[in-house]
Amino acid sequence: MGAVLSCLTWPLQPINVRLALTDVPDTDREESPVDRGSDADATEPVSIATGRSRPLGSIIRSAEIDTRLLGMIGALIVLWIGFNIMSGGTFLTARNLWNLTVQTSVVAVMATGMVLIIVTRNIDLSVGSMLAAVGMAMALLQTEILPDIFGIGHPAIWILSLAAGIALGAAIGGLQGAVVAYVGVPSFIVTLGGLLVWRGLAWWMASGRTIAPMDKTFQILGGGARGTIGGTWTWIVGIAACVGIVALLAVRRRQRIKFGFEPRPMWAEIGIGAVACAVVLGATTVINSYPMPERLAMRYAEENGIAWPPGGLSIPLGLATPVLVAIVAALVMQFVATRTRYGRYVYAIGGNPEAAELAGVKTRWTIVKTFMLMGILVAVAASIQIARLNAATSGMGQLAELYVIAAAVIGGTSLSGGVGTIPGAILGALVMQSLVSGMVLMGVDAPLQDIVVGVVLVAAVALDSFYRRKVT
Amino acid sequence: MTQQTLQKAPLVEMKNIRVAFGGVHAVDDVSVDLYPGEVVALVGGNGAGKTTLIKTLSGAHRADSGEIWIDGERATIENPRDAKALGIETIYQTLALAENIDSPGNMFLGRELRTRWGTLDDSAMESATREVMARLNPQFKNLKVPVSSLSGGQRQSVAIAKSVYYNARIIIMDEPTAALGPAETTQVGELIKQLKAEGIGIFLISHDIHDVFDLADRISVVLQGKLVGTVNKTDVTMDEVLGMIIIGKLPSDVTQTELDDLHG
Numbered sequence: 001m002g003a004v005l006s007c008l009t010w011p012l013q014p015i016n017v018r019l020a021l022t023d024v025p026d027t028d029r030e031e032s033p034v035d036r037g038s039d040a041d042a043t044e045p046v047s048i049a050t051g052r053s054r055p056l057g058s059i060i061r062s063a064e065i066d067t068r069l070l071g072m073i074g075a076l077i078v079l080w081i082g083f084n085i086m087s088g089g090t091f092l093t094a095r096n097l098w099n100l101t102v103q104t105s106v107v108a109v110m111a112t113g114m115v116l117i118i119v120t121r122n123i124d125l126s127v128g129s130m131l132a133a134v135g136m137a138m139a140l141l142q143t144e145i146l147p148d149i150f151g152i153g154h155p156a157i158w159i160l161s162l163a164a165g166i167a168l169g170a171a172i173g174g175l176q177g178a179v180v181a182y183v184g185v186p187s188f189i190v191t192l193g194g195l196l197v198w199r200g201l202a203w204w205m206a207s208g209r210t211i212a213p214m215d216k217t218f219q220i221l222g223g224g225a226r227g228t229i230g231g232t233w234t235w236i237v238g239i240a241a242c243v244g245i246v247a248l249l250a251v252r253r254r255q256r257i258k259f260g261f262e263p264r265p266m267w268a269e270i271g272i273g274a275v276a277c278a279v280v281l282g283a284t285t286v287i288n289s290y291p292m293p294e295r296l297a298m299r300y301a302e303e304n305g306i307a308w309p310p311g312g313l314s315i316p317l318g319l320a321t322p323v324l325v326a327i328v329a330a331l332v333m334q335f336v337a338t339r340t341r342y343g344r345y346v347y348a349i350g351g352n353p354e355a356a357e358l359a360g361v362k363t364r365w366t367i368v369k370t371f372m373l374m375g376i377l378v379a380v381a382a383s384i385q386i387a388r389l390n391a392a393t394s395g396m397g398q399l400a401e402l403y404v405i406a407a408a409v410i411g412g413t414s415l416s417g418g419v420g421t422i423p424g425a426i427l428g429a430l431v432m433q434s435l436v437s438g439m440v441l442m443g444v445d446a447p448l449q450d451i452v453v454g455v456v457l458v459a460a461v462a463l464d465s466f467y468r469r470k471v472t
Numbered sequence: 473m474t475q476q477t478l479q480k481a482p483l484v485e486m487k488n489i490r491v492a493f494g495g496v497h498a499v500d501d502v503s504v505d506l507y508p509g510e511v512v513a514l515v516g517g518n519g520a521g522k523t524t525l526i527k528t529l530s531g532a533h534r535a536d537s538g539e540i541w542i543d544g545e546r547a548t549i550e551n552p553r554d555a556k557a558l559g560i561e562t563i564y565q566t567l568a569l570a571e572n573i574d575s576p577g578n579m580f581l582g583r584e585l586r587t588r589w590g591t592l593d594d595s596a597m598e599s600a601t602r603e604v605m606a607r608l609n610p611q612f613k614n615l616k617v618p619v620s621s622l623s624g625g626q627r628q629s630v631a632i633a634k635s636v637y638y639n640a641r642i643i644i645m646d647e648p649t650a651a652l653g654p655a656e657t658t659q660v661g662e663l664i665k666q667l668k669a670e671g672i673g674i675f676l677i678s679h680d681i682h683d684v685f686d687l688a689d690r691i692s693v694v695l696q697g698k699l700v701g702t703v704n705k706t707d708v709t710m711d712e713v714l715g716m717i718i719i720g721k722l723p724s725d726v727t728q729t730e731l732d733d734l735h736g
Binding site for chain 1: 530532551552553556562564568569570571572573577578581582583584586590591592595596598599
C-alpha cells in the first residue's frame, strides 16, 4: 500500500524521490512499465498485494492529478449515491441538487478564507458573529438609513450597503488580525472574544429587532424568485468555464515547454480537459433541468408575452446568484492562494514562520491581510444570507464558525498549518451540506444529524492523518 | 592579516557590537572584520555568542550598540531585508526552509519571480533553480516536491543555492555541515572554495575544528560573549586554537602545560 500511496502523492517523478535517496541513477521512464514494476517491488515488497491498482496509480501519476482531491470527490459521490438509495431516489434530483448548491454557498464562501487563516497557523472563531454584525449593518443601511436619503429602490442603496458591508468586514478582520499579529494575542483568544463582541454588537445595533425587507435589487444576491441567471446565461457560464479550462491547460503546457520541462503526456492533457468539461457541462445540464415553480413561470410568461400553454411551461431557473458568487469567490481565492506572492507567503508562514521572516517576508502584515480577506468574505456571505432570508436578525450565523472550520478541515486543511487548498474547502463545504441535506430528506431528527456530522468530522480528519502518515 | 588582504578595504567591519538578553551580555564589545575572498571562522563553545553576533549582521537580531560598516560605509541593518539589500546572505543552522513548499519556492521566498501580469512565474523559478542546482548538486533533480521530503544534503543545497543565486558578496554560514554526511561535507567545502575564488567574503560558524582549519583564512574566537582574539590560521596550531576556545588565552599567553591539560 505504501508504494502506491507514495506514488500518488508525488505526482511528478515519484520514483525519483526514492532513487535519489538511495543514490541510484535516475531511471524514471514511464515507457518501461516492466522496469518500473521491478523497481517498486525491490524497494517496497508490500506493493505486490495491490498490484491490480498499480496501472491506475501510474495513470494518475503521469497525469499529475491531485489524488487527495480525487479521493474527496470519490467520497462525495459515494455519499450522494448512498443518500439517493436511502431516500428512495429523492436526493439525486435536479431540484435537490439545485437547492444543495444554494445552501452550500454561504459556508463555501467563508471556507475559502478560513483555509488561508488556518494555513497561517491561526483560527477565526468569530465568523458567525461577524456575519450577524455585518449583515445587520447592511440591513439597517438599506432599510432605515439610505432610503431616507435616496428614496426607496434607488440603485445607490444596494451598492452603498454592499460596499459598506465589505468595508466593515475588512475593518473587523483587520482589527482582529492586527491584535493577533502585532500585539501577539493568540488568534484563538482574539476571535473567541470577537465571537462574543460582534454578536453583542449585532444585537445592540437594532436592539434585537428583526430588520426586513431588503432592497429589491439586493435580494437578487439571495437567489430567491428573481435571484437566478436563467437557462441561457447558465449555459453561457458553463461553456465559458470549459473554454477557460482548455485555455488554462494550453497555457500551462506552453509554459512547461518554453522552459524545457517535460510536459504532461498529450493523452493526459486531453483526458483531463475532457473530464473537466464533461463535469462542468453535466452540472450545467442538471442545474438547467430544474424548472421554475408554476406560479413563477406563469408570471415570467406574462412579463415576456409568452402564451401559457395548457400543460404549463418548463422554464429553467438556471444558476442561482449566490452560487455564482461562491464560484467567483472560489476562483478568485484559488488564484490568490496559488498564483500570487501573498498566497505563497501565506503558505510559507504556515510551513515555517521563522524561515519566512528570515527570507524577508513581512509576516505580520501578511497575517493582518489574511484576516482582512476573511472579513471581506464574511461580508459577502452575510449579504447572501440576509438577501436569502430577506431579513437580518442578531441570531444569524450561529454555529457558522464551526461549519466553516469543519468544511476547511474536511477539505484537507491541517490545523498545524501550512497545508490546505481552496478546492478542498469547497468540497468540504459540499460534503457537510450534503450530509445535512440528505439527513433532512430521510427525516432524521435534528439531534441525530448533529451526532452524525460530528462523527464524520472526526472520522474524516482521522482518515486524513492516517493517510498522511502513510505517505511521509 | 596577510599582506595581500591589507591592500583591500575590508568588506565588513563589525565594531564594538553588544547584545544583551535581559541582564546577560550574549555579545559583549566584539569587533570582527572580513575581507573580499576571505573566510573568517567564528569559533567558540555552545552559547559563546557566535550566532547572536552574526545575527546582528544578517538582520535577524538588532545590536544594542556598536557599528557595522560595509565597504567602508556605515550600514544600518534592522531586518533581513536590509541585509539582503547590502548583498549579505545567510545560511542558518536550522536551514530556515518552509517545509511545505518546494525547492524553487524556497529559493525565491521573499523575492519571487513574477510574470508581466504580476503573478508568480513558477516555471521561470523552477528553471532558474534547475540551472543553479546543475552547478551545485547535479544529482538533485526532484525539485517540485515539498522540502520536507528531501534529504539533509538536498536541503543544504537549496539553502546554499539561495545565496549563490543572488550573487551575494557576503555569505554567513552557520554550521553549514552539521547535518551532512562526509561526501556532502566535502561538497560544501568545495563550494566554499569556489565562492572564495569569486571574491565573496564568508563568515563561517563552526564547531568542527578540522573544518575550520581546512576552510578558514583567519579564526576569531569568542568566549562568554567576549572576543578572545583573531588569529591567522597559518600562525597557529589546532591546540592553540582549542586553548583560546576553552581557556580563553591567546597563543602568546598560554603555557604548554595548560595546552597539555586540554587532552588530559
